[in-house]
Amino acid sequence: MTERHEIETALWEEFHRLNEAHFAGTLRLSELLVSTRKKYGGYCQPQKRRIVVSWQAFLDHGWDETLITFRHEVAHLVHPNHSAAFWALAERLGCPPDRKKALPPKDRGTYGWWRYAYECPGCHTRVYRRKRLTRSSCARCDRKFNPQFLLHPVKTLEMNVDER
Numbered sequence: 197m198t199e200r201h202e203i204e205t206a207l208w209e210e211f212h213r214l215n216e217a218h219f220a221g222t223l224r225l226s227e228l229l230v231s232t233r234k235k236y237g238g239y240c241q242p243q244k245r246r247i248v249v250s251w252q253a254f255l256d257h258g259w260d261e262t263l264i265t266f267r268h269e270v271a272h273l274v275h276p277n278h279s280a281a282f283w284a285l286a287e288r289l290g291c292p293p294d295r296k297k298a299l300p301p302k303d304r305g306t307y308g309w310w311r312y313a314y315e316c317p318g319c320h321t322r323v324y325r326r327k328r329l330t331r332s333s334c335a336r337c338d339r340k341f342n343p344q345f346l347l348h349p350v351k352t353l354e355m356n357v358d359e360r
């Protein structure tokens with residue numbers, strides 16, 4: 197049975213290999229974490245030089261997929277967005293060019309793979325959505341539309357990172 201720290205060790209080895217082969221050893225990574233949270237395949241916080249990949253995605257899809265996700269996130273250390281330059285680098289690092297969508301964990305946990313978060317001004321319940329909401333009010337505070345409980349968008353930590 198593979199353990200999380202073994203995956204972390206193997207990914208650090210992959211990082212050093214990529215760093216030598218493509219960046220003359222100049223790329224910096226401060227933290228590499230294999231996380232048991234289930235919301236993403238992986239993400240990168242370029243300012244913090246931090247990469248997180250999903251343990252559950254590894255269990256669901258295997259080592260090769262985890263490698264692809266990891267290389268994708270390593271490319272984000274250089275290009276934070278999905279620009280043409282990013283995809284060119286990702287491909288050089290060994291991400292298949294034909295498949296840009298990730299295989300996320302099969303069970304994405306409580307909230308699923310949401311992109312937008314909203315909060316009710318009345319009860320402060322948070323609502324998570326894949327698509328943007330327009331003029332919705334909190335169903336817990338009032339079952340009918342009520343502008344008093346209009347859901348307003350909130351920033352969350354997870355929205356500032358690249359989700360793969």
Ligand SMILES: [Zn+2]
Pocket residue numbers: 316317318319320321334335336337338345
């Ligand atoms: Zn409410």
Ligand SMILES: [Zn+2]
Pocket residue numbers: 268272278358359360
């Ligand atoms: Zn990305």
